[in-house]
Amino acid sequence: MRSTSSETDLARLLQRFFYQRLQQQQHLSARTVASYRDSFRLLFHFAEQHFGRDVSTLCLHDLDASLVLAFLDHLETHRHNCIRSRNARFAAIRAFLHYVALQEPAFLAQVQRVLAIPMKRFERPLMGFLSRDEMEAILAAPDTTTWTGQRDRLLFLLLYNTGARVSELISIRRGDVDTQHAQAVQLHGKGRKERVVPLWKRTAQTLDEWMATLSSNRTQPILVNRAGQAMSRSGVEQRLQLAVSQAAAHCSSLKNRRVSPHVIRHTTAMHLLQSGVDLTVIALWLGHEQVASTHQYLEADLDMKERALASLQPPETMTLRFVPKPDVLAFLDSL
Numbered sequence: 001m002r003s004t005s006s007e008t009d010l011a012r013l014l015q016r017f018f019y020q021r022l023q024q025q026q027h028l029s030a031r032t033v034a035s036y037r038d039s040f041r042l043l044f045h046f047a048e049q050h051f052g053r054d055v056s057t058l059c060l061h062d063l064d065a066s067l068v069l070a071f072l073d074h075l076e077t078h079r080h081n082c083i084r085s086r087n088a089r090f091a092a093i094r095a096f097l098h099y100v101a102l103q104e105p106a107f108l109a110q111v112q113r114v115l116a117i118p119m120k121r122f123e124r125p126l127m128g129f130l131s132r133d134e135m136e137a138i139l140a141a142p143d144t145t146t147w148t149g150q151r152d153r154l155l156f157l158l159l160y161n162t163g164a165r166v167s168e169l170i171s172i173r174r175g176d177v178d179t180q181h182a183q184a185v186q187l188h189g190k191g192r193k194e195r196v197v198p199l200w201k202r203t204a205q206t207l208d209e210w211m212a213t214l215s216s217n218r219t220q221p222i223l224v225n226r227a228g229q230a231m232s233r234s235g236v237e238q239r240l241q242l243a244v245s246q247a248a249a250h251c252s253s254l255k256n257r258r259v260s261p262h263v264i265r266h267t268t269a270m271h272l273l274q275s276g277v278d279l280t281v282i283a284l285w286l287g288h289e290q291v292a293s294t295h296q297y298l299e300a301d302l303d304m305k306e307r308a309l310a311s312l313q314p315p316e317t318m319t320l321r322f323v324p325k326p327d328v329l330a331f332l333d334s335l
Helices: 004-025 030-051 065-077 083-103 105-115 132-140 147-162 201-211 233-247 261-274 279-286 296-300 302-311 328-334
Strands: 184-188 194-198
Touching: 004 030, 004 083, 030 065, 030 083, 065 083, 065 105, 083 105, 132 147, 132 233, 132 261, 147 184, 147 201, 147 233, 147 261, 194 279, 233 261, 261 279
Parallel strands: none
Antiparallel strands: 184 194
16 A cells, blocks of 8 residues: 555655746746646646546556556547647656656656657658748738728738747737837747847838837737737737738638748748848847757748759769669579
């Protein structure tokens, strides 16, 4: 029979993992901590059903390889999570078990069996991006005679100009905008990394006109909904889908096309690359920690590959046709 301390060790260690390791020692962002929290919520709800008992009775002995494998399979088959999401949930569990191994060496063998479960590999499809005509059609879609249309026009301009992630975009406050004619905006990126992105003249003018209608408070969100609150992720997605459907009436290539805010982020990078901007500058523009993350745009640009191929002179040597000897089958049989 397990002791009381063994029955409560999971809850004790998990609390210390979140408070001491993630928040105090690693000082992770609130968004990262929330992602870890959601992973363990899903795991414990699954464990309740798997074992048929309350989560308060779970202990470290229960967190073994068989449970984790069943949970990962549940994410893919029942929750229909993609492999990226499955791996992200597993990464949170792995981080906790590394901590467990240091705090409770008696569980080291059990932890190693879980850590031996591999991350799943997945195909990386070529990223999608928009042409300049498609992007201009989306920018022109909102009806700027209305309050919503003016806001949406600014939303899409900022999204295209800055290449910001949605979380960065909806976090922009009045204090993040360069006060001298709104010529630049400060973005708060992943991992508390901040960057300043310059604005095109038309973006700066649109932003300047819009800010005149807002509160002068430095904490005032720039992109707001009807209630005056910062727009949500789903709100940005919804407004973009509406604009794409409207733009498709004038730009046939947008019909039945899935355009997400991240596609516009890719579009910004591709258009900068096609304009001759160096990859290191694009990496800084997008807030990539490593330039290697930006190399994917080189892979996606077919026009650049065709230009490179055209500049390469074909070899002048003639390739002779292979003619097998009559006894080739005998040779193969002898191998």
